Amino acid sequence: MTTPTSGSGAPWWRDAVIYQIYPKSFADSDGDGVGDLPGITARLDHLVWLGVDAVWLSPFYPSPQADGGYDVSDYCDVDPLLGTLADLDALLDRAHGLGLRVVVDLVPNHSSDEHPWFRAALATGPGSRERDVYVFRRGTGQHGERPPNNWQSIFGGPAWTRVDRLTGDSRDVGEWYLHSFDPKQPDLNWDSPVVRARFEDVLRFWLDRGVDGFRVDVAHGLVKAEGLPDWDGGGAAMVMGGDRARAPQVGNPPTDPVAGPVTDLVTDSVVELGPMFDQEGVHDIYRSWNRLLVTYPGDRAMVGEACVEPAERAARYVRPDEMQQAFNFPYLQCRWDAPALRHVITVSREADGAVGAPTTWVLSNHDVVRHASLLGLPDTGRSPSGIGADDPQPDAELGLRRARAAVLLMLALPGSAYLYQGEELGLPEHTTLPDALRQDPIWTRSGGTKRGRDGCRVPLPWQSDRPGFGFGPTGRTWLPQPADWAALAVDVQREDPGSTLSLYRTALGLRGRLRLGSGDLRWVALDGADPARVLAFRNGDVLVVVTVGGTAVRVPDGGTVLLRSDGPASAGDLVVGPDTTAWIRVSSPDVHQTGT
Incomplete structure (x- = not known):
């Protein structure tokens, strides 16, 4: 199997734009209302036309679907709902033939409770080798009637x-198993050499089939603290539908490279991870995996879902002998606020640069409210756990305006960028999804107090005049689509030069031609611009100006506007309006460079 080659000497992942596909919701080939691998293969031309470099596939493995496929019952096969191994091979061949890399999701923290490994653990009983594959402990209390610790x-x-x-087996009285997520997702025991060997076999299986890398789910959670001590922090801290446990900031407030000391940033606090996350032993695992990946040609890569702060600690996951990338969650959760954005960009780049790694940038994914809706809420930083019909609704017009500005900011930053399927259409969250149709376990586990993630996982609209907006041949969709998505369908937006889809395509084309992903960043101060309201930086000979909130700014004369988020570029119009980003080609702008 062939893989695409990099156009430069640097590994492809250092500046790639990677498009996340949630397979159930991308495209349906057989009409059952559920997206599948042949549906993805048939729509890969859209991604080539758009201009991305790689595809990340969320889980497609056999699964009872208790958590949208993140409860895996076989790590080396394809769920019949989504296709076959032959379909996966065809997808890889087609993607590689089009010049696209393919990254697949790996879920090593937990399996499904229907995985043969867990069934064997239940069948063999306490003290068995099979049970050692998972985290089993005797309960507390006289008869083991209480959980082993207070983790939530x-x-x-x-x-x-x-x-x-x-099981109803008297031998098991007092035994409990750990599940950091749903009870149908038992945690694997990474202290077991059996688990480590099995997952190296899993990696080899997919690498041999030609995948270009792995997105590692819950990368910071595989190893737990010795003795599994109680934790006063309560529930486990992780980005998941917007929920995070935080500790207060310690020490001096951060300093903005343009505006000076800054307070009240979303990044001013540190996530208190507790004994279930970010233990030292995880790094031994990724060093071992790195040694395996480098035996394969083609710059195979790993990106970690490592929800770790501060940035210096997160950067440990991307040291040269570990992963190639890690998701930038502080950026994902940063408010639409100029000093906060400047600070998190600076801190992220400095931490990653110290270990020689690129920084990743992302605005949406399958776990959070879509940013076209989030940016229309009063609190633009911390994503709520879903939005329902009786919740406060986003300002759709404001949210989309800011979303367009936010993506031009993100795509101008050096490093690698991740796009979530549908964001190129400006899709909002489905905020009126009937509660009776929700499938996210967060909805049921929270007793209906948290709407969960279904609203960002609704099937995509491809054709405005077809049932189900062309998602599949019958019009069926596993979750209903909002009626007003007809105006956002791919076929409508491709014909409109002012559409969000056209903006994304133009931006991705310019990003590649101007080599912004492999460039550098220098903050600048524009004369007369309020640094609390305006971000400005240079990447090569491109000046990027971002206005945040109800302000406008004039940029120096002599530049040429290449692209702006609020409409067609006009070379002579150097006024950037509110909540707008502009890319301006300059040679020697009359601006003051500051910092890095």
Whole structure:
């Protein structure tokens, strides 16, 4: 199997734009209302036309679908709902033939409770080698009737389930298993050499089939603190539908490279991870995986879902002998605020640069409210756990305006960028999805207090005049689409030069031609511009100006506007309006460079 070659001497992942596909919601080939691998393959031309470099596939493995495919029952096959291994091979061949890399999701923190490994653990009982593959412990209390510790699940409720309630076997009285997420997702025991060997086999299986890398789910959670001590922080801290546990800032406030000391930033606090996350032992695992990946040609890569702060600690996951990338969650959760954005960009680049790694940038994914809606809320930083019909609704016009500005800011930054399917259409969150149709376990585990992530996972609209907006041949969709998405369908937007889709395509083309992803960043101060309202930086000979909030700014004469988020570029119009980003080609702008 062939893989695309990099156009430069640097590894492809250092500046790639990677497009996340949630397979159930991208495109349906057989009409059952669920997206599938042949549907993805048939629509890869759209991604080539758009101008991305790689595709990240969320899980497609056999799964009971208790958590949208992140409960895996076989790591080396394809769920029949989504296709076959032959379909996956065809997808890889087609993608590589089009010049696209393919990254697949790996879910090593937990499996499904229907995985043969877990069934064997239940069948063999306490003390068995099979049970050592998972995290089993005897409960506390006289008869083991209470959980082993006070840990809480990220999805809500206790993080432990008592085994004898499942098996009815008297030998199991008092035994519990750990599940950091849903009870149907038992945590694997990464202290076991058996687990480590099995996952190296899994990596080889997919690498041999030609995948270009892995997105590692819950990368910071595989190893738990010795003894599994109680944690006063309560529930596990992780980006998941907007929920995070935070500790107060310690020390001096950060300094903005343009405006000076800054307070009240979303990044001013540090996530208190607790004993279930970011343990030293995870790095041994990724060093081992790195040694395996480098035996394969083509710059195979790993990107970690490592929800770790501060930035210097997160950067440990991307040291030269570990992962190639890690997601930038502080940037994902940063408010639409100039000093906050400038600060998180600066801190991220400095931390990653210190270990020689590129920084990643992302605005949306399958776990958070789509940013076209988030940026229309009063709190633009911390994503709520879904939005329902009776919740405060986003300002759709303001949210889209800011979303367009935000993506031009992101795509102008050096490093690698991630796009979530549908954001190129300006898709908002489905905020009126009937609660009765929700499938996210967060909704049920929270007792209906958190709407969860279904609203960002609704099937894409491809054709405005077709049932189901062309998602599949029958019009069926596993979640209903909002009626007003007809105006956002791909076929409508491709014909409109002012559409969000056209903006994305133009920006991606310019980003590649101007080599912004492999460039550098220098903050600048524009004369007369308020640094609390305006971001400005140079990347090569491109001046990027971002206005945040109800302000406008005039940039220096002598530049040529290449692209702006609020409409067609006009070479003579150097006024950047409110909540707008402009890319301006300059040679020697009359601006003051500051910092790095």
